[in-house]
Amino acid sequence: MLESQNIEWKESWRDEYLKWICGFANAKGGKIIIGKNDNGKIVGVAKAKRLMEDIPNKIQTQLGIICDVDLKNENGKDYIEIDVKPYDVLISYQGKYHYRSGSTKQELKGNALNNFLLKKAGKTWDDVVEPRAKLDDIDISAIKAFKKGAATSKRLPFIAGEENIEQILDNLLLLENGNLKRSAILLFGKNPCRFFINAFVKIGRFGQTDDDLRFQEVIEGNAFQLADKTLEVLDRKFFVSPISYKGLQRVESWEYPYEAIREVILNAIVHRDYMGAPVQISVYDDKLIVWNEGSLPKDLTFEDLKKKHSSRPHNPILASAFFKGGLIEAWGRGTIKIINECKKAGLPEPIIEYSSGGISVTILKNQFSEKNLIEIGLSVRQIKAVEYLKENKSITNKIYQEICEVSKATATRDLTELIEKFKLLERSGEVGAGTSYKLIGS
Template identity: 35%
Template sequence: MINSDLKISDLDEQAIMGAVRGGIRSGRLPETTIREDISTILEKFNLLHEGKLNNAAAVLFGRNFYYYPQCLLRLARFKGTTKDEFIDNQRVNGNIYNLLDVAMAFFFKHLSLSGKIEGLYREEELSIPYKALRESCINAFCHRAYHRPGSSVGIAIYDDRVEIENSGTFPLDMTIDKLLSGHNSEPQNLIIANVLYKSEVLESWGRGIGLMINECRRVGIPEPEFHTDGNAVWVVFHYIQNTVGQNPTVTPQLPHSNPTVPPQVEKVLTTIGSKILATKEMMELIGLKDKSNFLENYLYPAIGLDLVEPLYPENPKHPRQKYRLTEKGKGLFKQQ
């Protein structure tokens, strides 16, 4: 829907260019796109037509959500297996790219890391596979009902499961059985889905459910459950009880390495040290080019272990966002 009150200046230009870089990296956008002006890029994303933006532009790249209260993510960590007592409770407004980062950082904060030795290094993994959780969140943001002002995406972590919920329903004629048996992709919000695909957030059309199932099978936890009541859709991931939020027991990888910290996180600690660094600066110092790899395996685990903190925790995509060591992180850094 066209929104005549929405201006290009209301959008996060850095987020737009980040999406472009993702599209170029994946080969879904031509390299020349990086040199185009913002208006041209928005037109190619079908977010701008005859000089007017649509609401999908705000959902994807907005900065101010006063008029978009439904751009909301609810995050809760409950004690036990019921909603009787909160351990953590947050509500964050933001665009899809912001909220996806917030969601994944929340998982690293409240789900335990476990690992196995692969060669000289230990491969760390969340209680529920990162790719499965991320895909479920992407689906929730992509396919939810945005026309309801009071709606949102919700993440609830219990001692035995994670539930990811979004407002909305399945497409017409789509049932859970059809969903699980393989189906043609039917995005509820085609423009949003197309931008997420072009920017490499959506890996491919119609394969998300299979990816979630295969990832859970790979690590030996139950396959995810899919539910709907006509007003909302939610996914349930079960895992071994009493593993949530515990400090991982880690076998030392190399001499002098900290026995409770994965080597990738150690790298983040030594890179930041006494400095305050942006994501790009850390990647350059570590020698990484793949931002997704850096976020998944380096930065998010460091934040989840309470060793690194953002300067602007309520706005992950803040134009001046940088990271520093927490007091806990400083203590470990001094031991190295």
Template identity: 35%
Template sequence: MGDIKVFISSVQREFACERRLLCDYIRTDSLLGRFFVPFIFEDMPASEVSAQKAYLAQAAESHIYLGIFGTQYGYEDSEGVSPTEREYDTAKAHFVHRLVYTLRTESKREPKEQVFVKKVEQELVRRSFTTYEELRTAVYNSLIDYLEQKEFIRKAPFDAAAHPVATYDDIDPERVRTFINRAKEKRNFPLTFADGMEKIFSGIHVLTDDGRLTNSALLLFAKDPQRFFRTSEVRCAQFYGTKVEKPIRNYQVFAGSLFEMIDKAVGFVMSRIDARVGTRDHSADAPVDYELPESAVAEAIANAVAHRDYTSNASVQVMLFRDRVEIWNPGRLPDGFTVQKLREMHSSEPTNPVIAHPLFLAGYIEHLGTGTTDLIAACEQYGLQTPEFYQAEDFRTVIYRKTKVSDPDEKVTNSSEKVTNLDKKVTNLGGKVTKHGGKGDKMRLTAKQQKVLEFCNEMPRTAQEILDMLGVKNQTKTRQQYTTKLVMMGMLRPTTTASHDPNRKYITSHGERDD
């Protein structure tokens, strides 16, 4: 049952039957009964307090005052005021939401009742009725309107619904600027930051028709999205074996905007899987070949963030096992979709279409329904087992790693520079890098590498900023030493997936929450 108290008021003798029927209707209706608790005088238990005082106290404590007015004014107290008008005035004085329904009749109202009704008409919009059926329908519509106004229920999808209290002061301009730059690069987005926040938000459809900020605007661009949506986060865990069991090798909770959560979660996976550093035969920078296709990992995580159920108390989860990566999101496939359909070309029917559009503009997802087929193709081109999809209480994507993966307890030797912790060693032979940079690892670092980790601890930094801080030249060798190597060791991670972006930033990898 709900806890929104509805105080039903009328002249006792005139609408006694209607009040009882209406009370029973609200209590037993499958929707209204979930939210509202109706109250009528007849249900009040015996008390030493006078009936009038007790009834006025109930009116003051209610969330909704529901008045039914007819032709009679009713009993008058010593000051010539009826209990019905006292109840109305009490509800008004305590700022109770008021709903009033007047009988449509050819009979003349009593003079005081006529004055009372005119007073009410000047203060709020009333509805009229002739029969009980009309009254019941009018009350139902009014209560549904109340639920929508208070955001208990929504006609619009979650991401398209207006947030009741958010303003532009809650929006981070830098997050908007970053999005504009990326959308221009990826999709040739026509607007610029100079066009202003309202025009930009209108252009990407994150405003309601009357110009209010939607939930999607906050998830994408708020200074603190988790203040509005606490479970909008991605939980990432790395396990030693192939099952969910303790000890957990590394665990992080990523918050921030949807864009940032995707970038951070992808960085979590890519910085903890095997990678091979190639030669510089064709480029000044040595290429890094990851064990898994970065595009597939990014697609799976972006889909989970874009299509999750944001009304759920659960979060997106990314779990890295020795033999696979699992991405879970609280949500279900659209009606008519099956996991088999995801393996074929299909239409695009995003769960959160308003959220999906900015993610598409920024290059995180595709609009054409090719995301999952591209994911499958990328993995198969890598020679990996075909990814799998599962729909149960949550939706799950499984990307399989190569059959032979690095043993986290294996001891190996680094031919160029020995890096050890308490009982493990990292090997770099023939360009193959196997890293074990979990939370408990204590790798031997140079003084400058330690300085890099301290420099990147509070906020992400570009490679140029890192090298400037160290006072060294921007050369391939120095970038390898102070960014790539630390990424391979799992101690530094990129905040974006664009590996060739000169503005790519790096942040120290922690074992706990990263906002």
């Protein structure tokens, strides 16, 4: 038997190990073996028979649970095995709650304790009744917008003819015994921040450094309308829209792919921890970062987000309403959409990572910007070639030789790197003298 997530070895008994037993009981259960060292060798335990009486009594009186405590012997040495079963109710030790996570014991506090209590009760944060909320707190215009989205998406077509607000909320699992849940106020409330102080989005425009805040904006409103309001403010105050002309018609486009930004914001609203900080959007010259407090499910990695994965939202009632209203996709495809939209726009793959107690999504503005080219490791010659391609449709090996003043072999090596290593160029035309190169996506 090896020490693992569910097994702990201790050379001798100490009453503080009741914390470990508490942690196992609150998690998936486990075993504590008394009389075995860190190398897994049986060293034996003194006064084993007395401990066989003391340990079960202490477990029962101080934790309120019963564990199997067995006396065992190997090569003439006694050791004790304590088998802890998982409990459906939350177990405390001296008023504190412990939990076994991986191979470590953690004390549950604050939001972690609240979420764990809800989990033990079979609920999530958004599934809890908000006792202060009344039906008058619901924004009818938000309900109408939801009905339109649900009918258009054909995910809840019958709702178009439903006029009874309580019936609509009940159908969306937003009521419990006639009382509004937290998710109802977040989705359709006139002023969700009155109930949940951080239920808003904060946007900041920064210069070159994080301490260079140029200006900021706070966006409030119910969750069903918050994403569109945020996009409107971003477009009006924070983005510089590139202008082009199609014939005589003026065309304004977004700095970033609209659908990618919208999906990132919707994900942040659905998956965030509403007991924590607000959603924060940081806009820089060369990138945009969307951050929300929260974490991935334990068996999901950031690499998993790049492919089809199981959908386990932090706020499932909220996510279900967003799906039925046509705002988001189910089946864990939101992050794939974000990545694909960025690729279609010729941008680098978004960076999704843990940051400051939450999850951040960074979308880089232009993979062909000089700053980005330097950061990913292009040489001065290769940057010069990319700059040439920004103004010209294509480049050949011969042109590369001329503008960079290098041999054919060096030009070939540099261009191959730009294709295979940096994935910035693609070949065009027949291989050989007729080969030309262009920027990917151009």
